[in-house]
Amino acid sequence: MATEAQGAEEGGLVFHPMDQFIVKPLFGYGEVGAFTITNVTLWMALTVVAIIALLVFGTSRRAIVPTRSQSIAEMMYGFVYKMVEDVTGKDGVKYFPYIMTLFMFILVSNFLGLIPGAFTTTSHIAVTGVLAMFVFLAVTILGFVKNGLGFLGLFWVSSAPLALRPILALIEVISYFVRPVSHSIRLAGNMMAGHAVIKVFAGFAAIAAISPLSIVAITAMYGLEILVSGIQAYVFAILTCVYLKDALHPSH
Amino acid sequence: MATETHGAETESAGGMPQLDFSTFDNQIVWLLITLVVIYFVLSRVALPRIGSVLAERAGTITNDIAAAEDLKQQAIDAEAAYEKALIDARAEAGRIVGETKATIQADLDKAIAKADAEIAARAAEGEKAIAAIRDSASENAAIVAKDIAKDIVAAVSPGKIDAKSVTAAVTAKMKG
Secondary structure: OHHHHHHHOOOOOOOOOOHHHOOOEOOOOOOOOOOOOEHHHHHHHHHHHHHHHHHHHOOOOOOOOOOHHHHHHHHHHHHHHHHHHHHHOHHHHHHHHHHHHHHHHHHHHHHHHOOOOOOOHHHOHHHHHHHHHHHHHHHHHHHHHHHHHHHHHHHOOOOOOHHHHHHHHHHHHHHHHHHHHHHHHHHHHHHHHHHHHHHHHHHHOOOOOOHHHHHHHHHHHHHHHHHHHHHHHHHHHHHHHHHHHHHHOOOO | OHHHHHHHHHOOOOOOHHHOHHHHHHHHHHHHHHHHHHHHHHHHHHHHHHHHHHHHHHHHHHHHHHHHHHHHHHHHHHHHHHHHHHHHHHHHHHHHHHHHHHHHHHHHHHHHHHHHHHHHHHHHHHHHHHHHHHHHHHHHHHHHHHHHHHHHHHHHOOOOOOHHHHHHHHHHHHHO
16 A cells, blocks of 8 residues: 555654555455455444444333433434424425435444544545435436426526526536535545544654643544534535435425 | 546545545445445334334323323312312301201290290289289178178167178178
8 A cells, every 4th residue: 555655754753644544354465356344344334233233222122211322312313304304394204214324324434433443434435425426316316206307497597687597507507416526525535634633643642742732632633523523424414405305396 | 536536646646545446346335235234224123113112202292291181170170179069068057057046046936935925824823813812801801891890880789780781881882
């Protein structure tokens, strides 16, 4: 991997801030094939386990007066459900399981990635790109299925003066196709940057004089990253809801 | 994806593991498997269960509130019934007091009347006795007067006047 090339910067200190993102086979060494069990596999599996632990085992008692884990599960459910209902309206509620899947995957992956030594699957553009393309394709297909060619009305701003409409339509089309790009890079970029910065601060801890400051900085960044993890999952989910609303009600 | 290639150029040839395209198929495969598993777990087990628990709780809360309203209404009814019973009891007590007073009054009146009648009877008896005594006294006085008059008459004019005419004269005198 090329990351070692960065190591010689910062006057003798060895930084490998990007090493944590390397995808490598979990058992042995060698090429990473499509079905090779890698650290991606491990941390995605842990994500699934964590989600099942929270949403399935946490609610297994079906208590009227909820336990702590059941409260959290219900809070997640209520939060996403309300978001879907508020943004997309009543007819968007049937897509709630898909949005809940995306939200839970991103949220839990982000939080698991904050465990020291963990691998953050959502910091990879391959992962967030697939998620964003999934949303983009689903919303576009759904828009045409639900509204036929009327879905193109999304790009034709009927409230604007007639002369401006073709220009606005062009801008709308461009912004529509930029959506999956921004959607995926926002999430991956946020996760990657935070983890890389923490790693850089951790590298500074090797100098005894700076290490207390470095530890304070890591702590502060860690707090910020917890916030970012939650917010990015929320942003991804709510933007998905907004796109879904466009597909269901394309008129401005 | 234009942005990725752009990023690769600035990061000095594959500095970012994110842009190592050889790992993309691996990540995408595992991501799709993960998403499908999560989706099925959520849509088949977790979400219906949480939804039913929330609905059940909402139902329970609604029922409990309704039950509480019911009990409150019952308490209000019971209080009203108690107040009514109290008023009824007061009225009943008043009625019994009045009735008893009337009965006592009637008994008293009867006893007084009886006593009056007895007193009247006794008074009449007494008067009768007094009258009898008076009669016998005036009779005795008449007899004494006749005897005295006979004696006086005999002493004044012996043998000339009979006893019958003296008695008649005394009786006439006494009546006068």
